[in-house]
Amino acid sequence: MSNLFPTSRDFFFPQFFDQAFDSFFTPMTQPNVDIEENDHSYVVTMDIPGMNKEDINVTYNNNLLTIEAQQDHQTESKDLTTNYIRRERVCSSFKRQFIIENVNLKGIKCKYKNGVLNIYLPKNDQVLVENHRIEIE
Template identity: 40%
Template sequence: MNMTNEIMDRRNDIRDWMNNDPWMNGFSSLFGDNFPTNDTLKTDIKESDKDYSVKVDMPDFDKKNINVSYNNNTLTISGHRDNFADQNNKNGDVIMSERSSGRFSRQYHLPAVDQDNVKANYDNGVLKITLPKLAENKDSSHHIEIN
């Protein structure tokens, strides 16, 4: 297992604990409906020799409200989703509402990316990002004399 996967596993373990702990789960109610739930920005990341492939579930986001950046070996995905019109029903006949609105952000440590050739596509509520890895220079060894 490479270091990137190990870091992601640790982060996911902590996130799973927070989402499954009864006290932490109740904590979100203090912030109202705009607190991100455990189903926000679900992500799959695949790594090959040539690139990273990232898929993020972002249903009901408008493409213009999604921002993707790569800086210091970190991919950042952020965006905001406006309130849903039927959530503010004046008649009081909404008996359940689980869809979240507000600002959301996730970060992923993905080292050695050719940031000039990153490609992103948003279709059917799924953001797909391909991050090519930097080509390794096979002749990058350098002999150092010892004095």
């Protein structure tokens, strides 16, 4: 209903101003992650297109899986023949953390291919009881 009657904003700020300002305030997006649990392992699958394997860091410490990446592009181009009209791919980074318990550290495997990161986290053979009630004497 608000679009039926023009407001003063419509007269003073045409649509191209909206598009220009929106590009400054685009929300940061995190890569999509799937975490699958089966009887013997956890499998983490994350979409990270456009990154190099060297730009990705995966760690597991104290039941916390951390996946982070940073990719920097040079902002100044020495090539005088390149005339950018718009340049948005300057720097991209993210950090995701997940609590995953009961992992055998020696069997963790990680693979990055075609923009998809796959992490295999085998479970410990010992069964941990999570809610054990302690009798009060």
